[in-house]
Amino acid sequence: MPLLSRAAEHLYWLGRHLERIEATVRVVEEHTNLLVDLPIEVESDWSSLVAMVAGQQPFADRGLSPAEADVVHYLLHDRANPSSVASTVAAARENLRVTRQLVPPAAWECLNRLHLTLGDAEGIYLSRSQNLAVCQAGRVTCQQLTGIMSLYMGRDQGWFFYEVGRSLERADMTARLLDARVGAIMAGAGTSGAGSPAEPADRSPFEDVRWLGLLRAADGLDLYHRCTTTPVEAASVVHHLLGEGRSPRSVRWCLAEIDRALQALPPRKLPTLACANALSIVERGIPLPLSREGFHLHIDALQLALEAIHEAVNDAWFVAGQSVWESTREVFAEGEPKAPLGARQLGS
Amino acid sequence: MLADYQPLETFDELVDWPDASGGRPARRAARALAEHLATIGRDELAIRQDLAAHSIEASGISFTVYSEGVGIDRAWPFDIVPRVIEGTEWDRIEAGLIQRLTALNRFIGDIYGARSCIADGVVPAELIEGSKGYRPECQGMEPPAGVWAHVCGSDLVRGADGEMYVLEDNLRVPSGASYLLTNRLVTKRVFAELFANQSIRPVDAYPDRLLRILASVAPGTAGAGAGAPHPNVVLLTPGIYNSAYFEHSFLARQMGIALVEGRDLFVEDDVVYAYTIDGPERVDVIYRRVDDLFLDPSVFRPDSVLGCPGLMAAWRAGNVTIANAPGTGVADDKAVYAFAPDLIRYYLGQEPILANVPTWWCGRPDQKAEVLARLPELVVKPTGESGGYGIVIGPRATPAELAACADAIEADPAGWVAQETILLSTVPTWCDGELAPRHVDLRPFTLQGRDSYVTCGGLTRVARQAGSLVVNSSQGGGSKDTWVVDLVRPEGPLVAGLDEAVRAAGAGGGDGGTAGEGRP
Numbered sequence: 001m002p003l004l005s006r007a008a009e010h011l012y013w014l015g016r017h018l019e020r021i022e023a024t025v026r027v028v029e030e031h032t033n034l035l036v037d038l039p040i041e042v043e044s045d046w047s048s049l050v051a052m053v054a055g056q057q058p059f060a061d062r063g064l065s066p067a068e069a070d071v072v073h074y075l076l077h078d079r080a081n082p083s084s085v086a087s088t089v090a091a092a093r094e095n096l097r098v099t100r101q102l103v104p105p106a107a108w109e110c111l112n113r114l115h116l117t118l119g120d121a122e123g124i125y126l127s128r129s130q131n132l133a134v135c136q137a138g139r140v141t142c143q144q145l146t147g148i149m150s151l152y153m154g155r156d157q158g159w160f161f162y163e164v165g166r167s168l169e170r171a172d173m174t175a176r177l178l179d180a181r182v183g184a185i186m187a188g189a190g191t192s193g194a195g196s197p198a199e200p201a202d203r204s205p206f207e208d209v210r211w212l213g214l215l216r217a218a219d220g221l222d223l224y225h226r227c228t229t230t231p232v233e234a235a236s237v238v239h240h241l242l243g244e245g246r247s248p249r250s251v252r253w254c255l256a257e258i259d260r261a262l263q264a265l266p267p268r269k270l271p272t273l274a275c276a277n278a279l280s281i282v283e284r285g286i287p288l289p290l291s292r293e294g295f296h297l298h299i300d301a302l303q304l305a306l307e308a309i310h311e312a313v314n315d316a317w318f319v320a321g322q323s324v325w326e327s328t329r330e331v332f333a334e335g336e337p338k339a340p341l342g343a344r345q346l347g348s
Numbered sequence: 349m350l351a352d353y354q355p356l357e358t359f360d361e362l363v364d365w366p367d368a369s370g371g372r373p374a375r376r377a378a379r380a381l382a383e384h385l386a387t388i389g390r391d392e393l394a395i396r397q398d399l400a401a402h403s404i405e406a407s408g409i410s411f412t413v414y415s416e417g418v419g420i421d422r423a424w425p426f427d428i429v430p431r432v433i434e435g436t437e438w439d440r441i442e443a444g445l446i447q448r449l450t451a452l453n454r455f456i457g458d459i460y461g462a463r464s465c466i467a468d469g470v471v472p473a474e475l476i477e478g479s480k481g482y483r484p485e486c487q488g489m490e491p492p493a494g495v496w497a498h499v500c501g502s503d504l505v506r507g508a509d510g511e512m513y514v515l516e517d518n519l520r521v522p523s524g525a526s527y528l529l530t531n532r533l534v535t536k537r538v539f540a541e542l543f544a545n546q547s548i549r550p551v552d553a554y555p556d557r558l559l560r561i562l563a564s565v566a567p568g569t570a571g572a573g574a575g576a577p578h579p580n581v582v583l584l585t586p587g588i589y590n591s592a593y594f595e596h597s598f599l600a601r602q603m604g605i606a607l608v609e610g611r612d613l614f615v616e617d618d619v620v621y622a623y624t625i626d627g628p629e630r631v632d633v634i635y636r637r638v639d640d641l642f643l644d645p646s647v648f649r650p651d652s653v654l655g656c657p658g659l660m661a662a663w664r665a666g667n668v669t670i671a672n673a674p675g676t677g678v679a680d681d682k683a684v685y686a687f688a689p690d691l692i693r694y695y696l697g698q699e700p701i702l703a704n705v706p707t708w709w710c711g712r713p714d715q716k717a718e719v720l721a722r723l724p725e726l727v728v729k730p731t732g733e734s735g736g737y738g739i740v741i742g743p744r745a746t747p748a749e750l751a752a753c754a755d756a757i758e759a760d761p762a763g764w765v766a767q768e769t770i771l772l773s774t775v776p777t778w779c780d781g782e783l784a785p786r787h788v789d790l791r792p793f794t795l796q797g798r799d800s801y802v803t804c805g806g807l808t809r810v811a812r813q814a815g816s817l818v819v820n821s822s823q824g825g826g827s828k829d830t831w832v833v834d835l836v837r838p839e840g841p842l843v844a845g846l847d848e849a850v851r852a853a854g855a856g857g858g859d860g861g862t863a864g865e866g867r868p
C-alpha cells in the first residue's frame with residue numbers, strides 16, 4: 001500500500017524540524033563563540049538571531065530584552081516560542097510519534113533522549129556554558145539521527161519525503177542566515193549608504209571574524225578553505241554557501257537533493273518545476289561586484305522560490321482529495337487539538 | 349532473595365504452599381528464577397529494576413493518562429520479577445481460551461442471525477435487548493468465516509484454590525498486547541542469563557499471527573484460498589491522544605501495515621479507500637481500535653470525528669472486514685458472561701475447560717434472592733459497564749453502600765450480576781527495596797480468523813499497593829513479564845531430575861496444543 005498522505009506530511013516535517021534544530025543550535029553556538037572573539041566595546045547584536053530564527057515581533061511583544069540571557073533562553077528553551085529548540089524538538093517528536101512505525105526504532109529513542117534532556121531545563125535560565133552543552137547535545141542528536149535514518153531507513157516513499165523536508169529546510173536556513181548576516185557585515189564594513197560595493201580598503205578590523213563566523217554558523221568553514229583559494233571575502237563566501245556544488249551545505253546541493261528525491265516519488269509536475277526554478281536562481285548567481293541591494297534582491301527571489309517548492313509539495317501530495325475530506329478535518333480541528341505539523345511558514 | 353519473601357496466606361505464583369518444615373519452596377517452574385534471584389541479591393536487583401525503568405523511558409514505552417483534561421505520557425510501569433506458569437498448565441489454558449472464544453463467536457453470529465440460543469431457552473431474550481453492546485445495525489450480517497471477535501483479551505484470575513478463572517472476556521477493543529511484547533524485551537535485557545538455561549516460550553510471534561488472522565478474513569476470501577492475495581490491512585486509531593496510541597503505533601510497525609485515522613479514510617460506492625500520495629487506495633481489512641459508536645458518524649454518534657462516514661454500509665456490503673466486527677460487545681456484557689459455560693455446552697457440545705467465577709444474574713428471580721441474601725460476601729457489578737465502573741465489593745462496603753446497592757438491584761434486576769469474591773493470587777514484587785507479595789491478574793490475547801492463536805502467557809498486571817486488588821495501569825497498577833516455562837520436551841528433560849516428577853504428575857510429554865488431563 002502506498003504511503004498515507006498524512007504520514008508523508010509528518011515525515012516531511014520531521015526532516016524540516018530536525019534540520020531546524022541543528023541549524024538553530026549551531027547559530028547560537030557560533031554567536032556565543034563570536035562574542036568571545038570580539039572586544040567588549042563592540043556591541044553584540046543578539047537581536048539579529050531572533051530576527052533570523054523566530055521573527056522579532058513576538059519576541060518584543062513578550063517584553064524580553066535583546067540581550068544574551070533572554071535571547072538564548074528564547075531560542076533554546078522557551079516553550080511559548082514555537083521556533084525554539086525545545087518547541088521544535090517537541091514538534092519533531094510528535095512527527096515521529098505519528099510515524100514511529102515507519103522509521104527505525106533507534107530514531108525515536110535518540111530524539112526522545114534529547115526531549116527528556118530539554119525537559120530538565122524547562123523554565124530555568126541556564127549559564128552560558130550550560131547552554132553551550134545543550135547546543136552540543138542538540139547538534140550531536142541531530143547528527144546521530146541523520147546517521148540512524150540514512151543507515152537504517154528503507155529507501156521507500158517515506159524516506160524521500162523526509163529527504164525533501166530536510167534539504168528544503170537546510171536551504172531555507174542558509175538563505176535566512178545569509179539574509180540576516182551579509183547585509184549587516186557589509187553595512188558594518190564602513191561603507192556609507194546602502195548599495196555601495198564593499199571595497200577591500202574599507203574592511204573593518206572585525207570583518208574577517210564576522211565572515212568566518214558566518215561560515216561556521218553554516219557549518220561550512222572547513223569546506224570553504226578546501227574549495228576556495230581566495231581569502232575570506234564577501235563574494236566568495238556568498239558563492240560558497242549558495243552555489244558551491246561540492247559542498248553538501250550549499251543551497252545548490254540541497255536543491256539537487258530535492259530534485260533527486262522528487263524523481264523517486266509518484267510523478268507530479270509542479271514540485272519539479274518549482275525546484276528547477278530555485279536552482280536556476282542559484283545558478284544565475286549574484287551580479288558582481290557584490291552590493292547590498294543586489295544581494296537582497298537575489299536572496300529574496302531565492303526565498304520565494306523555496307517557499308514555492310514547499311507549496312507545490314504540499315498541494316501535490318499532502319492535501320490530495322482534500323475537497324472530499326476538508327469538512328471532516330475542520331470538525332476535527334475544532335473538536336480536538338490536532339498534532340502540530342509545524343506552523344511556521346517559509347519566508348518572512 | 350526469595351528466602352526473605354513473606355507470602356500471604358493465598359496462592360503465590362512463584363512459591364508453593366508451606367512444606368513440612370513450614371517453609372515455602374519455589375514452584376518447580378520458578379526454581380531457576382528463584383536460584384538466580386538468590387545469586388544476584390538485593391543490591392543487584394535494585395540496579396536491574398532501575399535499568400529496566402530507564403530502558404522503558406528511553407524507548408518511550410508509554411501510556412497516556414488524563415488529568416484535568418490534559419493527556420500526560422507516562423512511562424509504562426514494569427516490575428522486574430516475572431510471573432511464571434508451567435507449560436503444561438498453559439496448554440490447558442490455551443485450549444480453554446480457544447474453546448471459549450469459538451463459542452462466543454458462534455453466539456454473536458446467532459444473536460445477529462437466527463437466535464436459536466434464545467429459541468432453545470439457553471439465554472433469555474431480555475438479556476440481549478437490554479445489552480449496551482447490542483447493535484441492531486448488525487442484524488443479518490455474516491462476516492467472513494463467521495468470525496466477529498478476531499481479538500479477545502481475557503482477564504484471568506487465580507483464586508486461593510489454585511484454579512484459574514475467567515473473570516472477563518474483552519471482545520470490543522482490548523489493549524495490552526504491545527506491553528506483553530515490550531515487557532519481554534526489557535526482561536531479556538535485564539535477566540539475559542536466565543534465558544540461557546531454561547525453556548521460556550517466546551512471545552514475539554503475536555504481530556505476525558495477528559496479521560495472518562486479519563488477512564485470512566479479508567473480503568472475498570469465502571472460498572478457501574480465494575480473494576486478494578495481499579489484502580490491504582490497516583490499523584484504525586483514534587489518534588495520538590488515545591491512551592493506547594503507543595500500542596497502535598507499535599503493532600502497526602510490527603505488522604508493517606498503515607496506521608490510519610478516520611480522516612485518512614473515505615467511502616465511495618460502499619468501498620473504503622485511504623488517501624495516499626498515490627491517490628485513493630482500497631482498504632480490505634480494518635483492525636480498528638475505535639469504539640463501535642465512533643466508527644461511523646452516519647450511523648452511530650453523529651459528532652464522531654474518529655471514524656469514517658459510510659464505513660458501516662461498506663461493511664454490510666461485504667466490501668471491507670472490520671475487526672473486531674461492530675456489535676461484538678453484546679458478548680462481553682457481564683450478564684452474558686454468566687451464561688458463557690452454558691454457551692460452550694450449547695454450541696460446541698463440550699464441557700468448559702476454563703471455569704467462570706461463580707456468577708449470578710439478578711434478572712432471574714431465584715438468583716436475585718440469593719444475591720440479596722449474600723450481598724456482604726459478593727462482588728456486585730452493573731452489566732453494561734467495563735473498566736471497573738460501578739462495582740460494589742461486598743466485604744469492603746459499608747452497610748449504607750450495601751443498602752443502596754440492594755435498592756439499585758431491586759430497581760433494575762437485569763442490570764446487575766454478582767460474583768463470588770476471589771482473593772487474587774500473588775507474585776513477589778519489588779517494593780521499596782524488598783520483594784513483597786502483590787496481587788496479580790493475567791490478560792492473554794486470543795486471535796481467531798480461519799485459524800486460532802493464543803499468546804504464550806499474557807500480560808500480567810500487578811496491584812502496587814499492599815492488599816490492593818486494583819491492577820489497572822490507569823489506576824496505578826504495574827505489569828510483569830509472564831513466562832511460560834517448559835520443564836520437559838519430547839526429546840528429554842530440560843532440567844535434570846524434573847522429568848520424573850512431571851511425568852509422575854501425569855503432565856505428559858508437553859507436546860504443545862493438547863490440553864493435559866491431569867494438571868500438576
